[in-house]
Amino acid sequence: MNNLFKDKDGNLVQIHSVQFAAQGGGPLLTVSGDQFAETFEPAEWPGYRLVNVSGDWLDDDVKIPAYWNGTYWNGWVTPMFTGAGIALLAALMPETVSFDGAEGGVLAVHDLDSGDVTVIEPSEIEVDGKPVKVWSFDGWCWDLAE
Known part of the structure; x- marks a missing residue:
């Protein structure tokens, strides 16, 4: 995973960990940015x-x-x-x-x-x-x- 990002002014930031929870509630989990990228992929919101x-x-x-x-x-x-x-x-x-x-x-x-x-x-x-x-x-x- 590319863990290097920049803000609108060009300042660089680096991801060290990602916090997330199951959609709809649940415990807040923390993993490394690489582990998150290996486990998850972007998803679309489901249709109604x-x-x-x-x-x-x-x-x-x-x-x-x-x-x-x-x-x-x-x-x-x-x-x-x-x-x-x-x-x-x-x-x-x-x-x-x-x-x-x-x-x-x-x-x-x-x-x-x-x-x-x-x-x-x-x-x-x-x-x-x-x-x-x-x-x-x-x-x-x-x-x-x-």
Whole structure:
């Protein structure tokens, strides 16, 4: 492995070790730059596919449609919800989730303990070469639902 790099000003730096963890969480590991290069190769982020997700706070038979690219956060799936999925969540959890799809899709999450309201802006993902408007809930623990 070439362990010599330069910054934008031309200053040289040398890699002595690399720290990494499994995508989605896990222990932080440290290896030499050469060992890392011998073991790993660059990877592309996986594409999104339609799945159903649920959370342990929802009834067992509830399945929320969402897009997912196979990545995790602390062992939990990281779904991206369309307006239809968010509208379903808002119907199931009206005290916690409010959604106004008519006004550009404003999603608000209400913390019942603190009274805080978090507004979540949409983002855009690509599915089958087309842009899709989605929302995500940072810090929520989702599972795949069969």
